Amino acid sequence: MFDLKMTGMTPFVLALVGALLIACQPAATPTSAPYDIRPLDQVSDGELPQIVDITDTDAVLIFESSIPLACSVVYGKTTAYGLISVDQDMAGGAHSGHHPLLLGLEPDSEYHYRVQGTAPDGTLYVGEDGTFRTLPAQEQVDVNLASLEAGARVAAVSSNFGGAANDQSWGADSAIDGSRGTAWSSAGDGNAAYIEIELAETAQLHAVEVWTRSMSDGTAQIFAFTLTTDGGEVLGPFTLHDAAQAHRFEVNVTARSLRLDVVDSSGGNTGLVEFAAYGMPIAD
Structure with missing residues (x-):
């Protein structure tokens, strides 16, 4: 048995030992956040995203969601994607009509794309991988005289x-x-x-x-x-x-x-x- 004698330093020593014991305890594991990820078709009303207005260097994705979403599309020549585009709307935030532009494409090439949108409650809706092909390189027949390139x-x-x-x-x-x-x-x-x-x-x-x-x-x-x-x-x-x-x-x-x-x-x-x-x- 230990014979503990109280002195003027005893409260200080006990506090120090307690602090050291607490510091040596393993860090608590944070509780995992309840992320809610769902298929995009749950908010598509049967009309999945479409790639339209395809040219040799760009394209437009159109999608009407049944609830407001902050929407983006990742795209690239493989399912690793590598490029991303968001809605061209200065108002920002979530909305239902989506039309991001897919720029910087190469002529006559196949591209993969996937759409995802976040609802105001944090739910993430993710689409399936899709593909489209750009047009062959186009020769410009009519010169736009009102362009910066033409000196306007x-x-x-x-x-x-x-x-x-x-x-x-x-x-x-x-x-x-x-x-x-x-x-x-x-x-x-x-x-x-x-x-x-x-x-x-x-x-x-x-x-x-x-x-x-x-x-x-x-x-x-x-x-x-x-x-x-x-x-x-x-x-x-x-x-x-x-x-x-x-x-x-x-x-x-x-x-x-x-x-x-x-x-x-x-x-x-x-x-x-x-x-x-x-x-x-x-x-x-």
């Missing part, structure tokens, strides 16, 4: 979302950069939005293409617009039936610049995914 520039714009410069995200240059993965957005201009494109030189134009942007809440979509040349000639109004693609309109006009004015829209941050003009330059 933005001469004027009503505004850019967030006060961005023309060459920044949501800036006006995104309307003429030749990429459907970017877009120009005004800062809430609605029907007052406009953008003026100056071509590298005067041209005899025979067609224009206009692709309006839109948001998942139904705003930002342009329904009708006019075009005004640098000579003052007004064309239109032209009607845009949807925001799913570029719409082509035949024209017959000589111009160095074209100003697009919104006539009717769903309001909000109206803008363009792409603007194009086709024709033949005229020597000055």
Whole structure:
């Protein structure tokens, strides 16, 4: 038997021994989180994700979920994927209409893809692996004279979302950069939005293409617009039936610049995914 004698240091020693004993105990194993992972078809209403608008370098995935989801798609040449895309919606968050762009693809190649979405309650919905094939490399027959590549520039714009410069995200240059993965957005201009494109030189134009942007809440979509040349000639109004693609309109006009004015829209941050003009330059 030990004969424990209390001294003035005894409480301190006992506290120290207790602390050491606690410190030497193995760390407690954290409780596993109850992750909820379910098949995507539970929220697909029978309509699984589809790859549409396939070109030689990009494609669009469309999917309508029965509940709001924050959606993404992984893709690549194997089931290791390696690339990821999310919805192009500045509002962010969860919604039901999904249309992420799959960019950076190689012509005439098979790609794997898988869709996943997270619900606001944390449930993760995961789809099956799917495949699609890009088109063979396309030769461009008609040159877009209203592109940055062709020497066009933005001469004027009503505004850019967030006060961005023309060459920044949501800036006006995104309307003429030749990429459907970017877009120009005004800062809430609605029907007052406009953008003026100056071509590298005067041209005899025979067609224009206009692709309006839109948001998942139904705003930002342009329904009708006019075009005004640098000579003052007004064309239109032209009607845009949807925001799913570029719409082509035949024209017959000589111009160095074209100003697009919104006539009717769903309001909000109206803008363009792409603007194009086709024709033949005229020597000055």
